[in-house]
Amino acid sequence: MTHLPTRIADLAADLASLALEARLARISRLAGRKVFTTSLGIEDQVITAAVARSGTAGSVEIVTLDTGRLFDETRALIDETERRFALAIERYRPAPIDIETYTARHGLNGFYDSVEARHACCDIRKLRPLALALDRASVWITGVRRGQSGARADTPLVEWDAQRGLLKVNPLADMTLDDISAYAARHEVPLNPLHARGYPSIGCAPCTRAIKPGEPERAGRWWWEQDQTRECGLHVKDATSAITPIPTSKMQVPAT
Numbered sequence: 001m002t003h004l005p006t007r008i009a010d011l012a013a014d015l016a017s018l019a020l021e022a023r024l025a026r027i028s029r030l031a032g033r034k035v036f037t038t039s040l041g042i043e044d045q046v047i048t049a050a051v052a053r054s055g056t057a058g059s060v061e062i063v064t065l066d067t068g069r070l071f072d073e074t075r076a077l078i079d080e081t082e083r084r085f086a087l088a089i090e091r092y093r094p095a096p097i098d099i100e101t102y103t104a105r106h107g108l109n110g111f112y113d114s115v116e117a118r119h120a121c122c123d124i125r126k127l128r129p130l131a132l133a134l135d136r137a138s139v140w141i142t143g144v145r146r147g148q149s150g151a152r153a154d155t156p157l158v159e160w161d162a163q164r165g166l167l168k169v170n171p172l173a174d175m176t177l178d179d180i181s182a183y184a185a186r187h188e189v190p191l192n193p194l195h196a197r198g199y200p201s202i203g204c205a206p207c208t209r210a211i212k213p214g215e216p217e218r219a220g221r222w223w224w225e226q227d228q229t230r231e232c233g234l235h236v237k238d239a240t241s242a243i244t245p246i247p248t249s250k251m252q253v254p255a256t
């Protein structure tokens with residue numbers, strides 16, 4: 001059997017030679033459960049359109065993390081996207097007991113008070129639902145792009161997510177905002193109206209603001225924090241979170 005790093009490198013080389021929809025078709029042929037997590041931003045909307053246009057919706061599950069703190073525009077776009085592409089987007093929500101516990105300890109908006117309280121909120125509203133969404137998945141498809149921030153500048157097309165024990169595929173990693181904007185315009189992809197109001201990156205409503213001209217794309221996320229590499233933990237390799245590391249015996253290495 002081919003060594004995993006070699007298979008990852010081969011798959012990455014394959015994807016690099018393909019246009020977006022062909023990339024999704026190639027990814028859809030990987031073995032095992034394949035999950036695409038969408039936050040309904042322009043990157044993810046482009047991937048959803050590419051999934052629909054490449055006829056791979058039957059083999060790629062599309063899920064979103066409905067944190068309970070999303071913008072109204074984002075929630076409306078979930079419904080609109082399902083209608084536009086005639087596909088289902090499964091909502092994963094935080095556990096009510098986690099919300100109760102967090103609110104009792106920190107207050108509903110306790111994430112403004114400290115980085116620790118913010119991470120705790122992202123943990124219960126995002127990371128734990130994500131762990132459920134990715135349960136028994138072999139492939140995780142994301143809309144991460146290198147151009148989104150300095151912290152994402154080295155994002156590969158394909159990587160092994162050792163924390164979750166699955167293959168993480170980032171089919172937009174090498175694309176620019178202009179590339180994906182052109183695709184969205186060409187195929188009339190429904191977009192979050194907040195993008196046109198200065199929000200290139202859209203997360204939870206209380207934690208996202210519009211950016212100023214010249215600011216990095218993700219500067220409006222958790223804007224009150226000083227750490228320039230701030231993330232919610234979804235795409236951080238060594239994130240400290242409540243996710244229980246997956247035993248090696250349960251890892252599902254997909255054939256590439």
Ligand code: SF4
Nearest residue numbers: 111121122125204207
């Ligand atoms: S982005 Fe803000 S509201 Fe959303 S889960 Fe993280 S801390 Fe909580």
